[in-house]
Amino acid sequence: MRKNQAPEGWLSFIRILARDAKVNVVIGDGVGPATDKKTIWLSALPLELTPDDLVLFKGDAFHETGHCRHTNIPYFQAFSKANGKFAQFLLNALDDVFMEGRMASWKQMAARYLRDSTNVLIKRGSFRDGSVSLGEAVACYCLSYLTAKRWPEIGAITVRVEANLRKHLAQHADKVMGPLTALLDAEFPSVRSTEDGGALALKIIELMRELSEEDVSDDESTPNNGGGNPKDGQDPAESDPEQPEEPDGSKGSDPKPEGEGGEQGDGDEDAGGGADDNNGQAEPKQAGKCGQGDEDESPNQSDEPKPGQTGNESKGNKTGKGNPQAGQSAEGDEAGNGDANTGGSATDKTEKTLKELVDAMLKEDLGSQEIFDKGEAVKALSEAIAKGKAEEYKGQPLVGPMVIDGDAGAGASKDFVDGMPVVQGDKVMAEVIKATVGRKANVAANRLRALLANREETESFSSRTGRLSDKHLHRFALDDTRIFEKSEERVEDTAAVSVTADLSGSTQNGIAEQIRMALTLLEKVLNEIGTPREILGFSPKTGELNCLVKAFSDNHRVALDRIAGMHRLVGGDHTPIGSAVLQAGARLMSFDAQRKLMFVVTDGIPSDSETAIEMTKYVTRNGVNVIYLVIGEESSCEWLKNNGFKYAHASKAEELIPALVSKVGEFLA
Structure with a gap:
């Protein structure tokens, strides 16, 4: 049996998602990416996207929808005020794992696009990996470790993040990593809400504080901190009493061929990094900057200290990114193997106590960018396209601003739908127009039926x-x-039709009445055939670009009443045919049909001629057959004739449908 599937375009996808999730979507008003409990804001995009960008958009849409459905936003805001910026960032990471898990359970498609869009960011190196600071590393580790349990392919990133976390913790790494991982394993399965995530975030913070206090107690109970028994996690080579000291108090920096406290290790590593203690996996190279992967590293920079090793960080590395300076090598075995070369005096960071590190972490402001920030990536793409910097999107306009309501159809009591004012019906005027047009639509309907009729398929x-x-x-x-x-x-259905009608002030000389009669005839013809249709008006006097006369889901009677009531909105101060064609075309393209037709009913020349020409060609290239229906002076058709656009002309409304029928075979060939 045939299965209903969402169309592949991003606009049709977001319409279906908005309806299924009962959320409103605002596209391209400059706010996105953002969300509250009822609305999500997304960046404007072209109608056609590359496969990876389409996956990224869909993943972001599911992510933002997940926040609408599952994140307690008021609690999150209150938690941030009460507990500080680091706690906010940590809760955001935990809530993302919880929320995306709920979305993955809601729809199999959501699981697919959330996972695949994360992999797109990984492939592009566009994510936070914990290289900036200890606070970032803790939150990144929590998210990547927990996400890898659901999607094991994220595990490679967890290795990278853990390496950065160990670098920030330095000699304290082993003391922290075990308890932190055990806490995540024990507590996260019980997280069922944002509030549970907040409780776990506070437990993680409390754990870090307790470990730091224990570290202070251990230091105070150690009798000879400079040369006696080594502290927990400290390399035995550093505490060797036979190791000579330099006058400044640091150990000798002359590398030894073998260790005195343990078995000899592999001191020389390849440029790509040696083996580590992490289950035999290759040591990942660390990013030169957050989220940029390994592309900027020189061969010398990839000889790095290993997770848990002490005393090997560069003096000049003050950024917290964990890379040695160019030209320096990080020699020696990993911590615990008994032969770690100090490589000179340690940085201030490695000499800090765990308490000092934790205290600094709790004061960090890590910004609003998420760890795998799909929304920020889509926003950056939108901005690049708008500035003409995205080569693969040259010449493609952005679709927006646009509003998509979560409730399908206009509904009798709504004043606005999809950000457009809904035309209020006029039953009295509808009866007058009906009496005027009479049965003229019947003959035209029979002529059009053969070209727009439904097709039998097997x-x-x-x-x-x-x-x-x-x-x-x-x-x-x-x-x-x-x-x-x-x-x-x-x-x-083999055809879906969108009709967009001119309501600008230039139609006030009697053309507006002719347009209403023409729309009534069109509506009756398309209703007789059974063709799905939407009717919009553009340039209403309310100042919006469009108003809604009939949604695809509205019935014929509602459409006739609203067409009759269009006279209340006539009077816009310009004729933006280009913008109207793009918006109506974008909406039509999201409707699943084998053939898509757009009728533009107008009286004349657009006020945005270049845009009208460009958008008509653009929408046509994307599978919409655009036909202009011009009422009034024939001279108004010159711009259509010069550009080879399809049009039918009539001096008055009752002649328009016969003119259309006489050419419709040519138009739809």
Whole structure:
């Protein structure tokens, strides 16, 4: 049997998601990415996206929808005020894991796009990896470690993040990593809400504080801190009493061929990094800057200190990113192997106590950018396209601003739908127009039916009876008796129509009445045929670009009443045909039909001629057949004729449908 599937375009996708999730979506008003409990704001994009960018957009849409559905935003805001910026960042990371898990359970498609969009960011190196600071590393580790349990392919990033976390913790790494991981394993399965995530964030902070206090107690109870028993996590080579000291109190920096406190290790590493203690995996190279991957590293920079090693960080490395200076090598075994070379005096960071590190971490302001920030990536793409810096999108305009309501259809009591004012019906005027046009639509309907009628199609499917099918014989091995094939005839819409009508002030000389009559005739013809249709008006006197006359889901009676009531909105101060064509075309393209037609009913020349020409060509290239219906002076059709656009002209409304019918075979060929 045929399965209903969402169309591939981002606009059609977001309409379906808004309806299913009962959220409103605002596209391209400069606010996005953002969300509250009822609305999500997204960046404007072209109609056509590359495969990776389309995946990224859909993943971001599911992510923001997840915040609407599952994140307690008031609690999150109160938690941030009460506990500080670091706690806010940590809760955001935990809530993202919880929320995306709920979305993945809601729809299989959500799981796919959330996972795949994360992988797109990983492929592009566009994510936070904990290289900036200890606070970032703790939150990044929590998110990547927990996410890798759901999607194991994220595990490689967890290794990288853990390496950065160990670098920030230095000699304290082993003291912290075990308890932190154990806490995540024990507590996160019980997280069922943002409030639970907040409680876990506070437990993580409390754990770090307790470990730092224990570290202080251990220091105070150690009798000879400079040369006695080594502290927990400290390299035995550093506490060797036979190791000579330099006058400044640091150990000698002359590398030894073998260790005195343990087995000899591999001191020389390849440029790509040596083996580490993390289950035998290769040591990942560390990013030169947050989220940029390994592309900027020189071969010398990849010989780095290993997680948990002490005393090997560069003196000049004050950024907290964990890379040695160019030309320096990080020699020696990993911490705990008994032969770590100090490489000179340690940085201030490695000499700090755990308490000092934790206290500094709790004061960090890590900004609003998320760890895998899909929304920020889409916003950056939108800005690059707007500035003409994205080569693959040259010449493609951004679609927006646009509002998509979560409730399908206009509804009788709504004043605004999809950000457009809804035309209020006028039943009395509708009866007058109906009497005027009479039965003129019937003949035209019969002529159009053959070109816009529904098409019968046949689709085959597996069955337990019917005709034996070679392609289903493999089911024998699966103990499945559906080895036959049947066919099913169905009737499906072959055409969807969008009508956008001119309401500008230039139609006030009697053309507005003619346009209403023409729309009434069109509505009756399309209703007779059974063609799905939407009717918009552009340049209403309210100042919006469009107003809604009929949504695809509204019935014929509502449409006739609203067409009659359009006279209340006539009077816009310009004729933006180009913008109207783009907006109506974008809406039509999100409707699933085999053929898509747009009728533009107007009286003349657009006020944005260049844009009108460009947008008509653009929408046509994207599969919409644009036909202009011009009422009034024939000279108004010159710009259409010069550009080869399809049009029908009539001096008055009652002549427009016959003129359209006489050319419709040519138009739809």
